[in-house]
Amino acid sequence: MILSRLFSSIIKNKVEVVYAGKWLNYHQMTFTDSTGNLKKWEYVSRSTKRAETDGVSILATIRLNGSLHLIANAIFRYPVSKYVLEFPAGLIDKEDSDCINSALRELKEETGYTARREDVTEIGEVSYNDPWKSDECTKIVKITINPDLEENKNPIQELEPSEQISVELIPVNDMLKHMLELCKQKDYLLDARLYSLAQGLELSKLI
Numbered sequence: 001m002i003l004s005r006l007f008s009s010i011i012k013n014k015v016e017v018v019y020a021g022k023w024l025n026y027h028q029m030t031f032t033d034s035t036g037n038l039k040k041w042e043y044v045s046r047s048t049k050r051a052e053t054d055g056v057s058i059l060a061t062i063r064l065n066g067s068l069h070l071i072a073n074a075i076f077r078y079p080v081s082k083y084v085l086e087f088p089a090g091l092i093d094k095e096d097s098d099c100i101n102s103a104l105r106e107l108k109e110e111t112g113y114t115a116r117r118e119d120v121t122e123i124g125e126v127s128y129n130d131p132w133k134s135d136e137c138t139k140i141v142k143i144t145i146n147p148d149l150e151e152n153k154n155p156i157q158e159l160e161p162s163e164q165i166s167v168e169l170i171p172v173n174d175m176l177k178h179m180l181e182l183c184k185q186k187d188y189l190l191d192a193r194l195y196s197l198a199q200g201l202e203l204s205k206l207i
Contacts, residue, residue, distance in 0.1 A: 016028050027043050029041040048091055053099065055092055056090060056138060056139050058087055058088040058106060058107050059197075060143040061144055062145035062152075068171070069170060070172055071168075072167075073088050073167060076164035085190050087194060099141060100117055104120075108158060109158045109159065114149055119146060121144055122141070176201065
């Protein structure tokens with residue numbers, strides 16, 4: 001009952017765009033909480049949303065020398081002034097017909113690896129990154145990279161001038177250990193979603 005009352009009050013009250021940027025909009029919501037008090041909530045949203053999801057995150061794997069590896073990016077993130085180890089990812093552009101096109105394009109641009117539509121093994125559900133401060137959402141697209149393709153033997157990135165991205169191949173076996181060692185060695189920060197994947201693989205060993 002409390003949740004339904006709160007939800008009803010939110011949709012009846014006001015949401016203002018305090019600042020509209022090229023990539024993000026800053027909102028302030030005014031609502032009445034379950035005790036009848038007037039409250040404000042601040043959050044951001046993507047200004048580029050054109051589909052059910054803002055963008056895609058790419059869970060790409062490649063088998064090299066008999067061992068399965070996850071393809072990860074170390075991206076320089078300006079808010080934290082460091083490289084952050086994370087999934088390849090990107091927004092859905094207006095020319096993309098679907099999230100698969102977005103995933104294949106972003107994978108090529110950020111990592112240099114080439115994949116085809118038939119290499120996509122799964123498209124995940126819409127998931128929210130940090131819903132307490134943003135309505136930004138993504139879909140995880142799973143891709144199996146063919147290492148025998150000529151263009152994948154020496155992958156070449158297609159980065160924008162503002163992008164600083166290093167490609168890291170992380171063994172899936174004991175991923176958490178390899179990931180933490182890599183972060184320590186290269187002074188990377190660690191994205192929560194990638195860390196959660198590694199922790200999930202550790203949990204699966206206990207089943």
